[in-house]
Amino acid sequence: MKDYFGYTDKVCVVTGASSGMGEATAKTLVDMGAKVYALDLNPCPVEGITRFIKCNLAKKEEIDEAFKNIPEHIDSFFGIAGLSGSKTDYRTTFDCNYTANMYITLNYLKQRMTKGCSIVYCTSTAGLEWKKFKKEQNKVVHAKTWDDVEKLTKKLAMSAPATFAYMYSKRCLSQFACEQAVEFAKLGIRINNVLPASTDTGMKQEFQDMIGSEEALIAQTGLAGRLATPEEMAYPMIFLNSDMASFVSGLDMVVDYTDTCLKTLGLKKNLEAVSATNPIICALAKKMMSKYSTKALNPASDSKK
Ligand SMILES: NC(=O)c1ccc[n+]([C@@H]2O[C@H](COP(=O)([O-])OP(=O)(O)OC[C@H]3O[C@@H](n4cnc5c(N)ncnc54)[C@H](O)[C@@H]3O)[C@@H](O)[C@H]2O)c1
Numbered sequence: 001m002k003d004y005f006g007y008t009d010k011v012c013v014v015t016g017a018s019s020g021m022g023e024a025t026a027k028t029l030v031d032m033g034a035k036v037y038a039l040d041l042n043p044c045p046v047e048g049i050t051r052f053i054k055c056n057l058a059k060k061e062e063i064d065e066a067f068k069n070i071p072e073h074i075d076s077f078f079g080i081a082g083l084s085g086s087k088t089d090y091r092t093t094f095d096c097n098y099t100a101n102m103y104i105t106l107n108y109l110k111q112r113m114t115k116g117c118s119i120v121y122c123t124s125t126a127g128l129e130w131k132k133f134k135k136e137q138n139k140v141v142h143a144k145t146w147d148d149v150e151k152l153t154k155k156l157a158m159s160a161p162a163t164f165a166y167m168y169s170k171r172c173l174s175q176f177a178c179e180q181a182v183e184f185a186k187l188g189i190r191i192n193n194v195l196p197a198s199t200d201t202g203m204k205q206e207f208q209d210m211i212g213s214e215e216a217l218i219a220q221t222g223l224a225g226r227l228a229t230p231e232e233m234a235y236p237m238i239f240l241n242s243d244m245a246s247f248v249s250g251l252d253m254v255v256d257y258t259d260t261c262l263k264t265l266g267l268k269k270n271l272e273a274v275s276a277t278n279p280i281i282c283a284l285a286k287k288m289m290s291k292y293s294t295k296a297l298n299p300a301s302d303s304k305k
Contacts, residue, residue, distance in 0.1 A: 006243030008033035011071050015057060015100070016081030017049070018042040020201025021122060024234035025078050032238070037070050040081065057081050057100035058092045060146045067108050074112045076241040079104070079121040079173075085162035086206040091150075093162050097169035098140075099149045102176055105191075106144060115188030118241040121177055122233070123193045125256055127170025129272045134175060136168075136277045141175045160282035161289045163210065168276035170195075174252055181250035190249035192240040197256035200227040222268060224257035 012029050016022030017038035023046060029036050030048040037051050038044040044052045055066040079101040085093040101121055109119060130137065143149045156168070174193055181191040198207060198221055208217050218226060236255050239245055254260050262268035275281050 003033070004242075004244055005032055005238070007076075007238075010034045010075035011037065011073060012076045012078065012241075013037045013039065013070060013074055014078040014080060015039045016122075017046065017052075018044045020203065021196065021199065021230045021233040021237070022078070022080035024230035025080060025237055028231070028234055028238055034076075039066055058095040060099075060103060063100060063103060067104075070108075070112075072112055073114070074109060075117050077104070077109055077113075077119045078237055078241065079119070080237070082122065082124075082203070083166075084203050084206040084210075085164070085166045086210060088162060090157040090160060090162045090165045091153075093165035094153055094157065094169045095146075095150075097166065098172045098176070099146055101173055102149065103146050105176075105180060109189075110184075110187075113187070113189050116246075117188075118190045118245075119184070119192070120237045120240045121173050121191075121193050122237065123173045123177070123195050123252075124166070124170040125195050125197050125254060125259065126167045126272060127172075127174045128195060128252075128254065128260065129270075130171035130174040132273065133171055133275065136275065137172045137175050141172050141179065156277055156282070159279060159286070160277070161286045163289065164276055164282060164285060167272070171276060178250055178252075185249055190241075190245070192245070192248060192251045192253060194233060194237050194240065195252055195254045195256070196228065196233045197221060197224070197254075197259055198227045199230060199233055201230050222257070222259040222262050224259070228255065228257070 007029060012034045014022055014026045014036055017026040018040035026036050026038050026046040026049055030046060036049040038049050039053050039055045041056055053066045053069050056062045081096060083093045083096045140149055140152050143152055177191050177193045184191050198217055208214050211217050233255055236253055240248060263270040
């Protein structure tokens with residue numbers, strides 16, 4: 001059978017390959033004949049990968065070490081690793097979700113990719129409103145070094161709740177992808193984003209805790225009436241990086257079973273249309289979050305009042 005997707009023997013780097021969407025992506029790519037280099041903090045359970053490289057993507061030095069073990073030519077990159085911010089601090093969350101992808105793209109992929117190669121980032125529907133908030137992202141997205149991004153986000157990292165790093169990092173990544181798709185198109189390299197809706201992965205529990213219950217999380221999925229499976233996000237990413245999508249670049253592919261349509265048509269409230277950096281909103285959110293976590297740790301504290 002003709003290999004329409006064209007993954008046979010292709011060098012594919014997958015971050016976050018040890019769980020959820022990244023794991024499903026790595027497994028499918030192995031089945032399609034690719035040579036998979038899996039990067040993650042935790043061991044990768046996928047059989048048949050070419051190499052697992054333990055790497056904390058929130059650390060520049062660990063990324064540099066990891067890329068010493070990756071071939072000089074990379075065909076496709078899948079930037080999937082991510083953190084919700086509910087268990088990590090702002091800095092770690094932002095750097096894993098945004099800075100790592102920026103750094104890898106500009107310092108390794110640009111040098112190791114040639115015409116016909118492809119990049120996909122996993123952002124989120126939480127970053128859907130990036131076009132509306134470009135002013136908030138511009139400086140960070142235009143910074144070209146790890147240190148500059150850290151400097152520009154230092155204040156935010158001290159004042160905003162870590163869960164705000166999620167929305168902001170995803171917005172920055174969507175904008176970065178759009179801008180770099182234009183630059184990389186001149187080299188014949190494609191860049192696209194997949195923006196997943198709620199998916200049943202390792203991260204599900206964290207989103208569930210933030211929203212209150214599993215029922216509330218499912219209710220938010222709109223007409224789907226269920227969370228997506230990890231494969232339902234992996235397959236669109238694999239498609240976008242494949243030969244089948246050779247004329248697709250610069251796309252924000254929203255994978256949400258019409259949820260964005262509902263918002264566009266005014267049939268559902270758009271809760272994502274808020275600032276991710278406004279100091280008053282950040283301070284209020286931080287106060288609310290700390291009240292919520294105190295309550296969660298000590299439920300009796302409220303009833304005593
Ligand atoms: N699950 C959802 O509802 C949802 C919705 C929208 C977007 N996303 C995005 O999907 C992507 C994949 O997440 P998932 O849902 O499969 O969750 P997951 O928790 O199952 O997988 C995330 C993977 O990233 C790895 N990882 C986390 N921090 C890392 C670090 N610092 N260095 C290296 N690896 C690290 C984890 O070990 C894990 O294997 C993330 O970017 C996430 O933001 C998820």
